[in-house]
Amino acid sequence: MENKKLKIGLFGFGVVGEGLYRVLAQTPSLEASIVKCCIRQANKKRNAPADLFTTDANELLNNPEINTIVEVIDDAEAAFHIVTTALRNGKAVVSASKKMIAEHLPELLSLQQETGLSFLYEAAACASIPVVRNLEEYYDNDLLHAIKAIVNGSTNFILTKMFEEQIGFPEALLQAQQLGFAESNPTLDVNGLDAVNKWSILLNHAYGIVAHPRRILFTGIQNIQGSDAAVAKEKGFDIKLVAQAKKLKNGKVAAFVLPQWIGAQEPLRFVRNEYNGVVIESGFADQQFFYGKGAGSFPTASAVLSDLSALRYQYKYEYKKLYRHQPHTLSQDYYLRVYLSFSDWKNISRESFEWIEEWHAQAERKYLVGVLHVSHLLHEDWWQENGTSLVLTPDPIIDDLDLVQVKKKSLELAGIAD
Ligand code: HSE
Numbered sequence: 341m342e343n344k345k346l347k348i349g350l351f352g353f354g355v356v357g358e359g360l361y362r363v364l365a366q367t368p369s370l371e372a373s374i375v376k377c378c379i380r381q382a383n384k385k386r387n388a389p390a391d392l393f394t395t396d397a398n399e400l401l402n403n404p405e406i407n408t409i410v411e412v413i414d415d416a417e418a419a420f421h422i423v424t425t426a427l428r429n430g431k432a433v434v435s436a437s438k439k440m441i442a443e444h445l446p447e448l449l450s451l452q453q454e455t456g457l458s459f460l461y462e463a464a465a466c467a468s469i470p471v472v473r474n475l476e477e478y479y480d481n482d483l484l485h486a487i488k489a490i491v492n493g494s495t496n497f498i499l500t501k502m503f504e505e506q507i508g509f510p511e512a513l514l515q516a517q518q519l520g521f522a523e524s525n526p527t528l529d530v531n532g533l534d535a536v537n538k539w540s541i542l543l544n545h546a547y548g549i550v551a552h553p554r555r556i557l558f559t560g561i562q563n564i565q566g567s568d569a570a571v572a573k574e575k576g577f578d579i580k581l582v583a584q585a586k587k588l589k590n591g592k593v594a595a596f597v598l599p600q601w602i603g604a605q606e607p608l609r610f611v612r613n614e615y616n617g618v619v620i621e622s623g624f625a626d627q628q629f630f631y632g633k634g635a636g637s638f639p640t641a642s643a644v645l646s647d648l649s650a651l652r653y654q655y656k657y658e659y660k661k662l663y664r665h666q667p668h669t670l671s672q673d674y675y676l677r678v679y680l681s682f683s684d685w686k687n688i689s690r691e692s693f694e695w696i697e698e699w700h701a702q703a704e705r706k707y708l709v710g711v712l713h714v715s716h717l718l719h720e721d722w723w724q725e726n727g728t729s730l731v732l733t734p735d736p737i738i739d740d741l742d743l744v745q746v747k748k749k750s751l752e753l754a755g756i757a758d
Pocket of ligand 1: 464466467491492493494495521522523529534634635636
């Protein structure tokens with residue numbers, strides 16, 4: 341098959357767009373050139389020739405010379421319009437807009453089927469780590485038992501700075517913004533929204549699950565306190581914001597994004613600062629660990645570059661888990677073992693717990709460790725209100741069937757068995 345010459349229309353010249361422009365200049369072998377770049381603000385100073393830029397999207401979308409649109413803007417609705425118009429106009433598309441892709445997956449899937457064109461988005465999850473294509477191509481549905489990942493660089497950077505270098509939250513966030521890791525609205529990072537958007541995308545390539553991010557249980561690091569890190573440390577753990585998916589005994593998948601205690605032997609323990617990491621547990625291969633920069637200009641541009649390279653031989657996602665297997669569905673019926681810290685017992689719904697196996701109620705900041713059904717977290721808000729912070733314990737998922745045995749063992753360990 342002959343390699344296709346890529347004539348690119350680029351939307352966005354921010355952290356990622358400019359990174360791509362520079363990276364392409366250093367990769368002549370790719371035979372890809374940017375014909376035009378569409379930006380929002382015409383008068384901003386740019387490090388590229390003025391005639392490259394336009395503010396008129398149609399100059400790219402309707403230009404017959406352009407066969408590929410690369411979209412790296414951070415306005416999700418505008419990005420959706422650009423991507424859908426480009427595909428309808430017969431152009432292949434590369435995107436890094438995780439929010440847009442996660443929120444519009446069903447429409448984007450139909451449009452790809454309708455047009456038969458490539459729509460690639462490796463940069464939308466874990467930046468430099470090639471996780472989308474790996475999940476899509478390498479792992480068979482039945483053999484993929486579990487995935488555990490750090491998918492947001494900014495929150496990992498903030499937690500590292502706060503707990504290893506004793507830098508305050510506002511200062512750590514400011515650094516993440518200055519280094520170009522954070523979203524332009526950093527609440528998306530801090531509250532876990534960016535991570536859950538990425539998780540929604542990866543669940544599709546891993547398990548064929550098409551779930552709007554609003555249907556996935558998540559929270560961010562907004563309520564994590566210094567005292568939580570101290571308790572974790574005392575027990576030999578770090579706290580990280582972790583996205584997780586695990587196949588349950590009933591064949592459904594438990595999936596969520598929540599802070600979690602990470603033990604010294606776990607690969608994710610070594611993921612610090614803006615790095616991301618993905619641990620895959622699959623049949624026969626056991627554990628595999630992918631590690632790399634999850635945010636920033638060049639690491640993200642490198643994923644776009646790899647998609648462009650794949651476009652030269654007309655690569656498309658086949659969505660094998662969705663179309664060629666029996667796709668999995670999300671489970672809402674399992675239990676989680678959690679650590680909760682809070683300022684007052686009245687903020688805690690004690691009746692939601694199956695059992696509480698440890699509690700410390702004297703200090704100003706109180707905490708407990710207990711097991712509750714996931715429905716309480718999915719349908720109630722008390723666990724993330726009034727500064728209450730929730731952190732999952734290691735191996736937090738308890739299948740319904742295990743419950744009685746696990747309860748007996750935990751209570752024995754806590755010395756409170758009857
Ligand atoms: N704000 C995102 C992060 C950028 O921190 O991971 C990369 O998607």
